Amino acid sequence: MPTELPANLEKIVSRFQRKTDPKQKYQQLLWYATKLEPMDDAEKTANNKVHGCVSQVFITADYKDGKVIYHGDSDAQLVKGLVGLLIAGLNGLSPAEILTVSPNFIEATGLNVSLTPSRANGFYNIFKMMQKKAKGFEVGLQASSPS
Numbered sequence: 001m002p003t004e005l006p007a008n009l010e011k012i013v014s015r016f017q018r019k020t021d022p023k024q025k026y027q028q029l030l031w032y033a034t035k036l037e038p039m040d041d042a043e044k045t046a047n048n049k050v051h052g053c054v055s056q057v058f059i060t061a062d063y064k065d066g067k068v069i070y071h072g073d074s075d076a077q078l079v080k081g082l083v084g085l086l087i088a089g090l091n092g093l094s095p096a097e098i099l100t101v102s103p104n105f106i107e108a109t110g111l112n113v114s115l116t117p118s119r120a121n122g123f124y125n126i127f128k129m130m131q132k133k134a135k136g137f138e139v140g141l142q143a144s145s146p147s
Contacts (some may be wrong), residue, residue, distance in 0.1 A: 004103055006097055009089035016109035025114055030077060032084030039073035050129045053122040056077045061133035067092050068134050082123045083112075090130055095138035103127045 004014060019025050043060050050057040055076035062069045070091055072083040090098055103124055106112050112120055 005101065006089065006093055009093075009101065009105060011102035012085055012089050013108045016111060019110075022114040025111055026078070026111070028110070029081030029085065032088060033077050033080035034084075035087055036073065036080060036084045037071060039071055043071065043134060044073070048094070050122070051116050052125040053079065055122065056124055057083060057122065059083070059126065059129050059133065061130070061137070063095075063137045066094055068095055068137060070130060070133075079122055079126075080120065082119070083126060083133065085122075086127060086130060090134075090143050091133075095134040099131055099138065101131075 004010075006103070007134070016025055016028060023079060039058060044056075044058045048058045048060050052090060057072070057079060059070060059072045059075045062071075068131050071089045072087055074078075074080040074083055090101070106120070106123060106127075111123075115123065138143075
């Protein structure tokens with residue numbers, strides 16, 4: 001049984017589901033690319049680089065008031081759109097909420113049909129990197145709480 005998606009991610013999925021033409025889905029993805037805030041070159045480090053992507057992709061995460069805030073960038077517009085989509089869907093969630101999200105939601109958007117195998121794999125790697133960064137905050141919390 002699929003887990004419920006966080007509200008923002010649910011909205012994104014239904015936005016893509018309403019678009020039946022693959023070209024419209026790509027246009028929506030490119031719109032997400034325009035919503036990303038510029039990323040400082042100083043943050044484009046090996047530690048923030050997403051491995052397993054053909055394009056250059058970087059993801060950073062900050063932890064503030066119990067919520068994870070992501071920033072990201074890519075040198076490829078479509079991939080930048082995937083980064084923007086994920087950031088819009090996951091920003092402001094707790095580490096625990098992020099870790100419960102299954103990457104299967106990409107199938108619900110219908111994008112997996114339109115993406116090349118390398119881009120679909122890149123999307124998965126970006127998502128897993130975001131979860132890994134969230135897990136780091138969760139582990140840090142457990143380590144700092146008194147036993």
